[in-house]
Amino acid sequence: MVEQTFELTITKGILDRFQEKLNNHLVVDTAIVGAGPSGLVAAAYLARAGKKVALFESKLAPGGGMWGGAMLFSALVVQKEATSVLDDLSINYRDYSEELVTADSVECTSGLIHQACASGAAIFNGMCVEDVMMNEEGSRINGLVVNWNPIRRLDMHVDPITICARTVLDATGHPSEVCKTAAAKNNITLNTPTGGISGEMSLNARQGEKLTVENTGSPFPGLYVSGMAANGVYGSFRMGPIFGGMLLSGKKTAELILAELDKDNG
Ligand code: 48F
Numbered sequence: 527m528v529e530q531t532f533e534l535t536i537t538k539g540i541l542d543r544f545q546e547k548l549n550n551h552l553v554v555d556t557a558i559v560g561a562g563p564s565g566l567v568a569a570a571y572l573a574r575a576g577k578k579v580a581l582f583e584s585k586l587a588p589g590g591g592m593w594g595g596a597m598l599f600s601a602l603v604v605q606k607e608a609t610s611v612l613d614d615l616s617i618n619y620r621d622y623s624e625e626l627v628t629a630d631s632v633e634c635t636s637g638l639i640h641q642a643c644a645s646g647a648a649i650f651n652g653m654c655v656e657d658v659m660m661n662e663e664g665s666r667i668n669g670l671v672v673n674w675n676p677i678r679r680l681d682m683h684v685d686p687i688t689i690c691a692r693t694v695l696d697a698t699g700h701p702s703e704v705c706k707t708a709a710a711k712n713n714i715t716l717n718t719p720t721g722g723i724s725g726e727m728s729l730n731a732r733q734g735e736k737l738t739v740e741n742t743g744s745p746f747p748g749l750y751v752s753g754m755a756a757n758g759v760y761g762s763f764r765m766g767p768i769f770g771g772m773l774l775s776g777k778k779t780a781e782l783i784l785a786e787l788d789k790d791n792g
Contacts, residue, residue: 551580551648555787557670557691558582558647559655559704562590563769564742564753565697566638567776568783570615573645575784580689581647584654584675588642589635590699591754596767600631605735608770611777615641634769654678656686658694658708658749667694667708667748692790693783696751697776700726702758705751716745716759724761726754734765742775743782752779 556572558565561583573579587593595601604612604619604627612619612629617637619627643649652675659669673686696704706723708714715721734757741756751759752775765771 547648548650551578551650551689553690554578554580555691556580556693556695556783557689558695558697559670560590560697560699560753560755561585561588561639561642561649561651562697562699562753563592563635563638563772564755564776564779565590565695566642567611567615567773568695568697568752568779569642569647569649570638570645571777571780572783573642573647575780577784577787579647580691581642581649582653582655582670582672582689583649583651584678586652588639588649588651592631592635592638592769592772595631602629602631602634603627603768604629604773605768605770608773611773617641652676655698655704656707657711658704659688659690660712664712664714665747667746668692670694670704692748692787694749695779695783696749696755696759697753697779699754700758700764702751702755705745705749705755705759708746708749714746717743718745718760720761723759726758727761727763729766730763731765731768734763735768735771737762738765738771739774739778742778744786750779750783752776 555577556579558581569579569581617634619629622628653672654675655670655672657671658667661668669690671686677684718724738757741760742752744750753772
């Protein structure tokens with residue numbers, strides 16, 4: 527008879543709690559891919575509205591492109607139009623100019639992660655999304671195919687698992703990975719100017735910021751896109767180190783998804 531050691535209890539605690547978390551999120555209202563600013567903000571608002579949200583982030587640390595400010599200078603610039611999102615999520619900021627405020631990038635990024643989790647969203651870090659699932663008719667995306675990122679990085683031949691989702695959000699930033707994969711594999715036409723992935727354009731901060739919010743939407747039934755990925759999918763500018771558009775895009779996606787989920791329930 528082997529003695530039940532303290533170490534065994536620690537290991538069982540980890541396994542039990544992780545299994546419970548994954549099991550509870552095999553079927554969700556919204557599956558978000560990418561824990562950058564737009565994905566985290568969307569997760570926080572959706573979870574606050576009572577929706578079941580799972581967020582998959584391929585890196586160990588959620589936060590995307592926000593930690594390093596610009597060129598590792600750890601300060602962020604945000605337009606005043608977006609401070610309502612910072613207020614909603616209890617993130618500190620300081621006045622900088624007529625149109626801008628600044629925040630500490632570490633404080634802001636960790637605050638967004640905390641708010642998403644505290645609101646009830648489940649973040650699965652180290653997991654990458656490698657594919658989508660479609661319904662039988664091929665007319666709607668209804669889930670994700672996920673695997674551990676180290677498995678992908680090491681090119682190990684190990685099958686993934688699946689997550690069923692009423693709605694999927696591509697918040698993968700520059701690569702627009704989910705929309706790209708969905709379009710490339712399923713011969714579908716996206717609701718974009720080209721019918722496919724239109725492609726990102728060079729840097730224009732003001733236009734890029736405005737358009738990232740305008741482009742936030744649904745390029746295919748069941749699939750939404752936010753943040754930098756929205757500009758990649760709809761063909762507009764990158765914006766460089768300014769984050770108001772990302773915050774407003776995350777909030778707008780949450781509102782669009784909530785309208786769809788609540789219509790289906792009604
Ligand atoms: O790039 P990212 O921060 O996305 P965002 O919310 O914000 C963009 C800004 O950070 C910045 C900018 C502002 O001027 O342009 O770039 O649009 O975060 C995207 C996250 O998605 C993860 C990736 O690791 C990053 O943390 N990601 C990308 N592909 C996958 C993924 C995938 N296939 N599976 C899981 N996570």
